[in-house]
Amino acid sequence: MSAPTFLVSRTDAIGDVVLTLPVAGWLKRYHPGCRVVLIGRAYTAAVAAACPWVDDFLNVDALWQLPEKDQLARLQSQAATAIIHVLPNKRLARLAKLARIPTRIGTRNRLFHWLTCTQLVALSRRHSPLHEAQLNLQLLALLGYTTPLGLATIARLVRLQAAALLRPGFQQLLAARRPGQLNIILHPRSRGSAREWGLAHFGQLVRLLHAAGHRVFVSGTQAEGEELAEWLREHTPFITADLTGQLALPEFIAFIAAADGLVAGSTGPLHLAAALGRHALGLYPPIRPMHPGRWGPLGPHAEYLVFDRPDCQDCRAQPTACTCIRAIEAATVAARIAQWQPLPTT
Numbered sequence: 001m002s003a004p005t006f007l008v009s010r011t012d013a014i015g016d017v018v019l020t021l022p023v024a025g026w027l028k029r030y031h032p033g034c035r036v037v038l039i040g041r042a043y044t045a046a047v048a049a050a051c052p053w054v055d056d057f058l059n060v061d062a063l064w065q066l067p068e069k070d071q072l073a074r075l076q077s078q079a080a081t082a083i084i085h086v087l088p089n090k091r092l093a094r095l096a097k098l099a100r101i102p103t104r105i106g107t108r109n110r111l112f113h114w115l116t117c118t119q120l121v122a123l124s125r126r127h128s129p130l131h132e133a134q135l136n137l138q139l140l141a142l143l144g145y146t147t148p149l150g151l152a153t154i155a156r157l158v159r160l161q162a163a164a165l166l167r168p169g170f171q172q173l174l175a176a177r178r179p180g181q182l183n184i185i186l187h188p189r190s191r192g193s194a195r196e197w198g199l200a201h202f203g204q205l206v207r208l209l210h211a212a213g214h215r216v217f218v219s220g221t222q223a224e225g226e227e228l229a230e231w232l233r234e235h236t237p238f239i240t241a242d243l244t245g246q247l248a249l250p251e252f253i254a255f256i257a258a259a260d261g262l263v264a265g266s267t268g269p270l271h272l273a274a275a276l277g278r279h280a281l282g283l284y285p286p287i288r289p290m291h292p293g294r295w296g297p298l299g300p301h302a303e304y305l306v307f308d309r310p311d312c313q314d315c316r317a318q319p320t321a322c323t324c325i326r327a328i329e330a331a332t333v334a335a336r337i338a339q340w341q342p343l344p345t346t
Helices: 015-019 021-030 042-050 068-076 088-097 111-116 132-137 151-155 168-175 199-211 222-229 230-236 249-258 268-275 330-337
Strands: 005-009 034-039 054-060 082-083 103-107 120-123 181-188 216-217 261-264 279-284 302-306
Touching: 005 021, 015 268, 021 034, 034 042, 034 103, 042 054, 042 249, 042 330, 054 268, 082 120, 088 111, 103 111, 132 216, 168 249, 181 199, 181 249, 181 268, 181 330, 199 216, 199 230, 199 330, 222 230, 249 268, 261 268, 261 330, 268 279, 279 330, 302 330
Parallel strands: 005 034, 005 082, 034 054, 082 103, 103 120, 181 216, 181 261, 261 279, 279 302
Antiparallel strands: none
16 A cells, blocks of 8 residues: 655745644654645745655645646646645635545634535634644644644654755855854844834844844845835944845745844744744734744744733734834843854754
8 A cells, every 4th residue: 555645735824834844744753654745835835845744845826827627637646645724725625625635634614624625623723822833733633643742842843954055155154254153134024924023123133233243134025125225224334244135935044044043023034943943033922813822933942032911902903013022122132142052054
């Protein structure tokens, strides 16, 4: 009997995909020899390529460009034993049923899963006290996941290894650090996916890190770089390099893997750094379900700071900023970074 093939569907953002990697890791351990295919958006392909648990990637954006009969043939070509709908997607759930994948797992709280899935799991995320990675693993209950794992164990299943080479110029830039210096990436923006600490705070942190003798790199998309242009000019004397818009995701992963650490809000780069085994310091609001108990980074050097308040009710109406996350002082962040040790390049 051939080893099973599992399709794991998570068709949203980078951080969400990183926190789904334990699903792939657990399947590899519990079903030795199995094949795991991650179904995701085009821009998350580099995450799949960097994960040792993922054997192949199915680009759902490219899939939807095909005629329906070709979509069906593409999915059937995977010869899947099961599909796990980690993120509910009505269109994909319907296609998986048409493809007659034998086991189709989804949550009970989606009506279309009742019509398209063979197995339903009772799972409510909104008010759960569990971490996102723990919730994702619950979908494997009918595949043998009967003993819930603690976060420390799950964190070992969040693993990435850079799959692309870093251009020599960037390698040399990082290698120029002196003994005791840290190469630290700051990622100020969130593209609306998380509450932001604010440019004023990041500016204070840049100056504090520079004064401490460290090397600071600022990352972001090209559009974010344009938004940050004035701030970047103001802080040019304290910044080693502006990386905004310069690195596609595969090379950005390689750059993070060669740096010592990264500071950001609850964003994809934060979770990438944690999974790559780098220092990853997340800045969070106490608002549920945005708080670190649900979305904290997982990795051997992952940590977070959050303002000590039960819940930030006053800030719920604000789309990206809130007074609670901005109550975290730059000196507090710098003091936490002062405890970091340089890490060997991975």
